[in-house]
Amino acid sequence: MPWSETFGVVGLGRMARALLLPLLDSGLVERSAVRAAVATEASAQTLAGELGLQVSTDAARAWSAPVVLLAVKPQQIEAVAPAAAQALSAAAPAHEPLLISVLAGVPLWRLQALFPGRACVRAVPNTPALVRSGLTGLSWGEGVGEARRGEVRQLFAQVGEVLELPEPQLDPFLALTSSGPAFLALVAESMADGAVAAGLPRPLASHLAHRTMAGTAALLQGQELHPGELKDMVTSPAGTTAAGLRELERAGLRSALIEAVLAAAERSRQLA
Numbered sequence: 291m292p293w294s295e296t297f298g299v300v301g302l303g304r305m306a307r308a309l310l311l312p313l314l315d316s317g318l319v320e321r322s323a324v325r326a327a328v329a330t331e332a333s334a335q336t337l338a339g340e341l342g343l344q345v346s347t348d349a350a351r352a353w354s355a356p357v358v359l360l361a362v363k364p365q366q367i368e369a370v371a372p373a374a375a376q377a378l379s380a381a382a383p384a385h386e387p388l389l390i391s392v393l394a395g396v397p398l399w400r401l402q403a404l405f406p407g408r409a410c411v412r413a414v415p416n417t418p419a420l421v422r423s424g425l426t427g428l429s430w431g432e433g434v435g436e437a438r439r440g441e442v443r444q445l446f447a448q449v450g451e452v453l454e455l456p457e458p459q460l461d462p463f464l465a466l467t468s469s470g471p472a473f474l475a476l477v478a479e480s481m482a483d484g485a486v487a488a489g490l491p492r493p494l495a496s497h498l499a500h501r502t503m504a505g506t507a508a509l510l511q512g513q514e515l516h517p518g519e520l521k522d523m524v525t526s527p528a529g530t531t532a533a534g535l536r537e538l539e540r541a542g543l544r545s546a547l548i549e550a551v552l553a554a555a556e557r558s559r560q561l562a
């Protein structure tokens with residue numbers, strides 16, 4: 291059943307679009323229900339044309355919706371708060387107005403302080419949402435009723451798996467799942483570079499790198515394999531994989547990835 295209320299979106303950048311486009315395609319959110327706000331008139335016009343949505347720089351219009359997805363950069367949060375307050379004072383508050391924030395690192399206590407009068411949910415999505423293979427971590431703020439929780443779960447379930455987590459776990463969750471696609475993209479790009487160096491044409495190398503990643507993930511998940519088991523399945527005595535693994539260990543790949551996830555989690559905590 292489509293979303294019955296207007297749906298505000300404040301900040302229609304890469305993450306908001308990765309969430310919204312599948313929701314529009316699925317029919318859960320109708321185009322006519324969306325009230326989106328962005329920073330500049332030029333991007334409002336471009337996005338309105340591209341997506342067939344009502345997009346403007348008038349944030350108060352977006353904030354007048356009973357449910358608002360907030361997807362500006364964490365550093366832009368202070369700038370958007372006044373329009374949210376104006377919208378609440380201009381109209382009688384809707385039944386349980388709700389703010390869904392996807393801002394990295396910004397904790398519930400800060401959302402609740404900046405957006406009084408709205409129940410808040412902190413959501414950590416990732417860009418594979420665009421192809422409905424996303425992961426979203428959710429933590430509820432004070433006063434989010436069961437009916438609203440059900441709607442939020444349903445919304446994010448359209449784009450992948452939804453997990454409810456204690457708020458302190460959202461920073462490492464974000465480091466692994468939201469920053470993770472960039473880390474894995476670097477691995478895919480580098481492996482394709484290696485195949486090009488070894489003589490494959492670039493388009494074929496890129497295609498094969500992506501298929502290898504997807505197939506490996508499907509195998510790990512489908513067979514519930516420990517990654518070490520999969521590695522051992524592939525590695526023949528005195529074979530090609532052992533030769534490659536030796537180079538990866540020499541270069542410190544494990545340590546580099548551990549430190550990358552730790553650094554991303556720490557940065558998320560700093561953005562608070």
Ligand SMILES: NC(=O)C1=CN([C@@H]2O[C@H](COP(=O)(O)OP(=O)(O)OC[C@H]3O[C@@H](n4cnc5c(N)ncnc54)[C@H](O)[C@@H]3O)[C@@H](O)[C@H]2O)C=CC1
Pocket residue numbers: 300301302303304305306327328329330333349361362363364366369370392393394414415416417468469
């Ligand atoms: N990109 C990703 O993979 C993920 C992003 N996030 C979070 O999502 C949020 C958005 O990130 P991106 O989409 O990557 O950024 P982006 O830069 O692509 O989008 C930001 C959007 O905010 C709008 N904006 C800026 N100031 C505004 C204002 N005063 N009023 C209305 N709109 C305004 C911009 O016009 C733009 O549409 C960030 O807080 C980020 O931490 C969370 C998880 C993953």
Ligand SMILES: O=C(O)[C@@H]1CCC=N1
Pocket residue numbers: 394464468469
């Ligand atoms: O890099 C960032 O800060 C955002 C949050 C997680 C993914 N992109």
